[in-house]
Amino acid sequence: MMKEIRIHGRGGQGSVTMAAILAISFFDDGNYCQAFPSFGSERTGAPVQAFARFSDKPIRTRHQIYEPDFVIVQDITLLKSVPVYKGIKDDGKILINSEAPVKDVINELGGIKEDAVVMFPALKIAMKILNKPIVNTTLLGAFSALSGVVSIDSVKKEIENRFGSKLGKLNAEAAQTAYNYVKGDKSGF
Amino acid sequence: MKQVLEGSMAIADGVRMAEPHVISAYPITPQTHIVEHLSQMVADGDLKAEFIMVESEHSAASVVLGASACGVRTYTATAAQGLLYMEEVIYNIAGMRLPVVMTLANRAVSAPINIWNDMQDAMAIRDTGAIMLIAENNQEAYDMHIQAFKIAENRDVMLPVIVNVDGFVLTHTFEVVETIDSIDKVKEYLPPINMEYKLDVENPYSLGTLGEPSVYMESRYNMYNAMKYSAGVITGAAKEFKDMFGRFYGGLTDAYKMDDAQTVIVAMGSVLGTIKDVVDELRETGKKIGVLKVRTFRPFPEEEIVNALKNVKNVIVIEKATCPGKGGILSVEIRDSLFKHKINTVNVNGYTLGLGGRDITPKNIKDLVKRAEKEENVDGEFVGLAQQYL
Numbered sequence: 129m130m131k132e133i134r135i136h137g138r139g140g141q142g143s144v145t146m147a148a149i150l151a152i153s154f155f156d157d158g159n160y161c162q163a164f165p166s167f168g169s170e171r172t173g174a175p176v177q178a179f180a181r182f183s184d185k186p187i188r189t190r191h192q193i194y195e196p197d198f199v200i201v202q203d204i205t206l207l208k209s210v211p212v213y214k215g216i217k218d219d220g221k222i223l224i225n226s227e228a229p230v231k232d233v234i235n236e237l238g239g240i241k242e243d244a245v246v247m248f249p250a251l252k253i254a255m256k257i258l259n260k261p262i263v264n265t266t267l268l269g270a271f272s273a274l275s276g277v278v279s280i281d282s283v284k285k286e287i288e289n290r291f292g293s294k295l296g297k298l299n300a301e302a303a304q305t306a307y308n309y310v311k312g313d314k315s316g317f
Numbered sequence: 318m319k320q321v322l323e324g325s326m327a328i329a330d331g332v333r334m335a336e337p338h339v340i341s342a343y344p345i346t347p348q349t350h351i352v353e354h355l356s357q358m359v360a361d362g363d364l365k366a367e368f369i370m371v372e373s374e375h376s377a378a379s380v381v382l383g384a385s386a387c388g389v390r391t392y393t394a395t396a397a398q399g400l401l402y403m404e405e406v407i408y409n410i411a412g413m414r415l416p417v418v419m420t421l422a423n424r425a426v427s428a429p430i431n432i433w434n435d436m437q438d439a440m441a442i443r444d445t446g447a448i449m450l451i452a453e454n455n456q457e458a459y460d461m462h463i464q465a466f467k468i469a470e471n472r473d474v475m476l477p478v479i480v481n482v483d484g485f486v487l488t489h490t491f492e493v494v495e496t497i498d499s500i501d502k503v504k505e506y507l508p509p510i511n512m513e514y515k516l517d518v519e520n521p522y523s524l525g526t527l528g529e530p531s532v533y534m535e536s537r538y539n540m541y542n543a544m545k546y547s548a549g550v551i552t553g554a555a556k557e558f559k560d561m562f563g564r565f566y567g568g569l570t571d572a573y574k575m576d577d578a579q580t581v582i583v584a585m586g587s588v589l590g591t592i593k594d595v596v597d598e599l600r601e602t603g604k605k606i607g608v609l610k611v612r613t614f615r616p617f618p619e620e621e622i623v624n625a626l627k628n629v630k631n632v633i634v635i636e637k638a639t640c641p642g643k644g645g646i647l648s649v650e651i652r653d654s655l656f657k658h659k660i661n662t663v664n665v666n667g668y669t670l671g672l673g674g675r676d677i678t679p680k681n682i683k684d685l686v687k688r689a690e691k692e693e694n695v696d697g698e699f700v701g702l703a704q705q706y707l
Contacts, residue, residue, distance in 0.1 A: 147491075148321075151321055151492075152321045152491070155321045155493060160492075160493055161491070161493065162490060162491065163491040163492075164485070164486070164489055164490040164491070187492065188589075188590035189591045189594045189679070190490075190587050190677075191591050191676055191677060192678075194678070
C-alpha cells in the first residue's frame with residue numbers, strides 16, 4: 129500500500145530537506161521510499177513543493193503527487209496563492225504551521241472538511257528551541273504524531289544524521305517536542 | 318548495502334567504484350550534484366583521482382579527451398546546453414576511439430530557457446559515435462555506470478559511453494539504492510584500463526591527426542563497426558554484472574509483460590516506471606498490454622525491437638524529444654526497423670510528451686492507450702498542450 133505526502137513551502141524553508149528526511153525515515157521503518165522536489169527555479173521565497181512516497185513494495189512511478197494522503201504546509205501565507213488542498217484524498221489530512229484556529233483558514237481550503245485540517249504552532253516551538261524561524265524539523269515531529277505512518281525515532285535519527293551533532297540534537301528535540309505536543313503532552317513547550 | 322540516496326549521489330558512488338583517474342567538471346543544473354559529490358570524495362580521500370575544474374564544458378570534454386589519450390580512466394558529466402557546447406569534442410573523442418565515460422543528466426534545450434527534464438539534448442548527439450545507454454531508475458543508473466567503463470574500454474569497442482539519466486527526475490530523487498560493498502569485486506568485474514594505443518613519452522605516438530581522403534572513410538568505417546560490435550559487449554557486460562552482483566535490467570532492451578501483449582508501450586528512461594504501474598493497472602482489467610524498454614539508443618537495438626514487436630497490434634512510442642520538420646525520433650527508427658524487416662502489420666504511433674519538465678501522468682498514458690488503437694501513423698504528435706498558449 130503506497131501513501132503519498134505533498135509538502136508546500138517557500139524557497140529556503142527546507143521543504144526538499146524535509147521530504148528527504150521523511151523518505152529516509154520511512155526506509156528506516158522498513159519501507160521503500162521516494163522523495164523529490166518539484167524542480168522549481170529554487171528562488172528564495174518562491175512557492176515550492178516537495179513530494180514523498182512510501183510503500184511496502186518498490187516504488188516505480190515518477191509522476192508528481194496530485195492526490196496526496198497528507199499535505200504539509202510550512203507557510204500559511206501560501207494559502208492565498210497556492211491551492212495546497214488540491215486533490216487531497218477523502219480521508220487525507222492537512223498539517224498547517226499556524227497558531228490560528230481552523231475556522232480562520234477553512235474558507236481558503238477549497239471546501240475540505242474541518243476535521244481534516246490540523247493547525248499546529250510549529251513556528252512557536254521552533255523559535256523556542258532553535259531560536260530560528262525554520263520549522264521543517266518541528267513539522268516532521270508533528271507529522272509523525274499526527275499521521276502514525278513514520279516513527280519519531282527514525283525521524284529524530286535522520287535529523288541528527290543530516291544536521292550533525294549540535295544542530296542535529298536541537299532539531300531532534302524540536303521534532304520530539306512537536307510530537308509530544310500533538311500527543312497531548314505540552315510540557316516541553 | 319541498501320540505503321536511500323539521491324540519484325546524483327548514487328551515480329557519483331557508482332563512478333567512485335570504477336576508480337577513474339581523471340575527472341573534469343563544469344557544473345550545469347541538473348548535473349551539478351554529481352560532480353559536487355565526486356569533488357567531495359576526492360577531497361576526503363575516498364577517491365584517488367585528479368579532479369580538474371575547468372572554465373567551460375568544451376574544456377571539460379577536452380580534458381577527459383587528453384587524459385584518456387594518455388591511457389587513464391576518465392569521467393565527466395553534463396546536461397543540455399553544456400552537452401551541445403561539448404559536441405565538437407565528443408565527435409573527436411569517439412573518432413579517436415577514447416573510452417571516456419560521461420553522465421548526461423537529460424535536460425531540455427533552450428530557448429525558451431528551461432532547466433527541466435526531457436531527452437532533446439541526447440538526441441542532438443546521437444550521431445557522434447558515442448554509445449548511449451539510458452537508465453530507468455537510480456539503481457540501474459548506479460549499476461550502469463560501472464558497466465559503462467567495461468563497455469567503453471573493451472578492446473574491440475573503444476568508444477565513449479554516455480549514460481543518460483533523467484535530469485531532476487532521477488538526479489534529484491531520493492530512493493533506495495543497493496550499493497556494492499566490495500571495491501575488489503568491482504575490480505574483478507572491471508579490470509584496470511589497458512589501452513593498446515596511447516600517448517606515451519617513452520614511445521612517441523600521434524593520435525587524432527589529419528585523416529586525408531585516402532584514410533578518413535576507413536577510420537569512420539572502423540568506428541561504425543565498433544559501434545555495431547558494441548551491442549554484444551553491452552549485453553555481455555549486463556550479464557556478467559548479473560552473475561557477479563545479481564542485478565539485471567535486460568541487454569539492449571527489456572520486455573515487461575509482453576508475452577501475450579497486443580498493445581505495447583515503448584519508451585526510454587525514468588518514465589518507464591510510471592508506464593509499468595499503469596500497465597499493471599490495465600492488466601487487471603484484462604487488457605493485453607506490455608512495455609518494451611529501450612536501454613540502448615546507440616547502438617540502436619533493431620533486431621531486439623523487431624523480434625519484440627513483430628506480432629504486436631498496436632505500438633505506442635512515448636518520447637520526450639521531438640524532431641521539428643519530421644516528428645518522432647525513436648518512433649521513426651522503430652517504424653524503419655519494422656519496414657526493413659517487411660513487417661507491415663504493426664500500427665506504430667509516436668507521441669511527444671514531457672518536454673521541458675512537463676509531468677507525464679498515469680492519465681496521460683491511459684489516454685494514449687485508448688487513442689492509439691483508433692489512430693494510425695501518428696508521427697510525434699504533441700500531447701497535453703495548453704490551448705491558451707498556442
